[in-house]
Amino acid sequence: MKKVLITGTVLVMMSLHSIYGQKFGDLAAIPPMGWNSWNKFGCEINETIIREVADAMASSGLRDAGYNFLVIDDCWQTGRDSNGTVLADPKRFPSGMKKLGEYIHSKGLKFGIYSDAGTATCQGRPGSRGYEFQDARTYASWGADYLKYDWCAHGKQNAEASYTIMRDALYKAGRPMVYSICEWGTNKPWEWGKDIGHLWRATEDIINCFDCKNYWGGLGVLQIIDLMADLGNYAGPGHWNDADMLEVGNGVLTFPEERLHLSMWAMFSSPLMAGNDIRNMSKETISILTNPEVISVDQDKLGISAIRWMKYGDLEIWFKPLDGGDFAFCLINRGKETVPFDQDLKTTIKKVYTIDDSFIVRDLWKHLVIGTTKENLKGILEPHDVILVRLQRSNAAGK
Numbered sequence: 001m002k003k004v005l006i007t008g009t010v011l012v013m014m015s016l017h018s019i020y021g022q023k024f025g026d027l028a029a030i031p032p033m034g035w036n037s038w039n040k041f042g043c044e045i046n047e048t049i050i051r052e053v054a055d056a057m058a059s060s061g062l063r064d065a066g067y068n069f070l071v072i073d074d075c076w077q078t079g080r081d082s083n084g085t086v087l088a089d090p091k092r093f094p095s096g097m098k099k100l101g102e103y104i105h106s107k108g109l110k111f112g113i114y115s116d117a118g119t120a121t122c123q124g125r126p127g128s129r130g131y132e133f134q135d136a137r138t139y140a141s142w143g144a145d146y147l148k149y150d151w152c153a154h155g156k157q158n159a160e161a162s163y164t165i166m167r168d169a170l171y172k173a174g175r176p177m178v179y180s181i182c183e184w185g186t187n188k189p190w191e192w193g194k195d196i197g198h199l200w201r202a203t204e205d206i207i208n209c210f211d212c213k214n215y216w217g218g219l220g221v222l223q224i225i226d227l228m229a230d231l232g233n234y235a236g237p238g239h240w241n242d243a244d245m246l247e248v249g250n251g252v253l254t255f256p257e258e259r260l261h262l263s264m265w266a267m268f269s270s271p272l273m274a275g276n277d278i279r280n281m282s283k284e285t286i287s288i289l290t291n292p293e294v295i296s297v298d299q300d301k302l303g304i305s306a307i308r309w310m311k312y313g314d315l316e317i318w319f320k321p322l323d324g325g326d327f328a329f330c331l332i333n334r335g336k337e338t339v340p341f342d343q344d345l346k347t348t349i350k351k352v353y354t355i356d357d358s359f360i361v362r363d364l365w366k367h368l369v370i371g372t373t374k375e376n377l378k379g380i381l382e383p384h385d386v387i388l389v390r391l392q393r394s395n396a397a398g399k
C-alpha cells in the first residue's frame with residue numbers, strides 16, 4: 001500500500017513538472033509582428049486611442065501585411081482590489097480590458113498586455129511579483145494573446161527564475177500567449193530564454209534617432225544593430241532576439257534611415273512591432289512598414305539571423321540565408337558621406353557556402369530585378385541609406 005502511495009506521489013510530481021515546465025510551443029514559429037503603444041504614446045494611452053489604433057491596423061493594411069498583435073504597454077494598470085486582482089485604470093479604460101480585448105479581436109487582431117516581473121512596472125504601476133498566477137489568470141480571462149514582461153523594480157530577483165515563474169503561470173492559466181521577455185539583455189536572456197519565452201529584448205530601449213546613445217541607456221538604430229550583430233546563433237523559430245519596437249513613422253528618422261531600420265530588423269528576424277501613430281500615417285510610412293518583400297525576409301521560416309560579412313569604413317554588408325536556397329544581402333551606409341560599392345555576391349556565397357550557382361538579384365525596396373550575380377552589384381549609397389536585395393533562384397516577386 002505504502003509503495004503504491006509513493007508511486008502515486010511521484011507520478012503526481014512528474015505530471016506537475018510536465019504541466020508547468022514548458023511554454024506554449026508553436027505560437028511564434030516566425031517572429032511576432034504587431035503594434036505597441038509605448039514608443040508613440042508612453043503613458044498617455046486610453047481606450048479611445050486603442051480602439052482607433054485597432055481600426056487603423058485593419059483599415060491601413062498593416063494587419064493584412066502581418067502586424068496582427070496590438071500590445072498595450074505600461075500605464076494601463078492602477079492598483080489591485082482587495083483580492084489582489086490587478087485593476088485597469090477606470091478613467092482611461094472605462095469599458096475594462098475584457099471588452100477592449102473583444103473589440104481588438106473583432107478587428108481580426110490579437111490582444112497584448114504588459115506587466116513586470118518586479119514589484120512595480122517601469123512607470124511605477126503594480127508589477128506581478130507575488131501575483132504571477134493570479135495575474136496570468138486575469139489576463140487569460142480578458143482574452144489576452146501576448147504578454148510583454150518587463151524588468152523594473154526587481155531588487156535582488158534572479159531573472160531566469162522570475163521569468164520562469166510567469167511562464168509557468170501563463171501555462172497554468174491555459175490560454176496560449178506569446179511571452180515576451182523584456183529584461184533589456186542585462187542577464188543575457190539569449191542564454192536562458194529559449195525554453196521560457198518566445199522572444200527576449202536583446203538591448204536597452206530604442207530611442208527615436210539613427211545614431212545616438214542616452215546616458216540612461218537609450219539606443220539609436222545603429223547602436224542596436226551593433227548589439228544584435230553577434231547574437232544570431234541564439235535565435236530561431238519559437239525564440240527570437242528582439243531588437244525593440246520600430247521608430248518608423250515617428251517623425252525623426254529620414255526615409256532612407258527608416259528603410260535601413262526596417263531592413264536590418266528583417267535581416268535579424270527580429271519581431272516587428274510598429275511604434276508610431278498608425279491612425280495618422282503618411283503614404284510613405286505605410287509603404288515602408290508594409291513592404292511585403294522586406295517583411296518576407298523577416299518572416300522567413302528558417303529564422304536565420306544575418307551575419308555582418310564585411311565592413312569597409314561606413315559601408316557594411318550583411319547577408320542572411322533564406323528558405324528555398326535564396327539569400328538576402330543588405331548594404332548599409334552608416335556614415336554622412338556617400339560610399340561607392342562594387343560587390344561580387346556570387347563569390348561571397350561561394351566562399352561561405354561553397355555554392356557556385358547564379359542568382360537573380362531583386363531589389364526589395366525598388367521591387368525590381370536589377371541583374372544577376374553574374375555581374376557585380378555596383379553603385380553608390382547615399383548617407384544612411386540601404387540596399388536590400390534578394391538573391392533568388394526564380395524570378396518571383398514578394399517571395
Ligand code: GLA
Nearest residue numbers: 038073074122123150182205
Ligand atoms: C521599459 C521597456 C520599454 C517600455 C517601458 C514602459 O523601459 O523596456 O519597452 O515597456 O519600460 O515603462
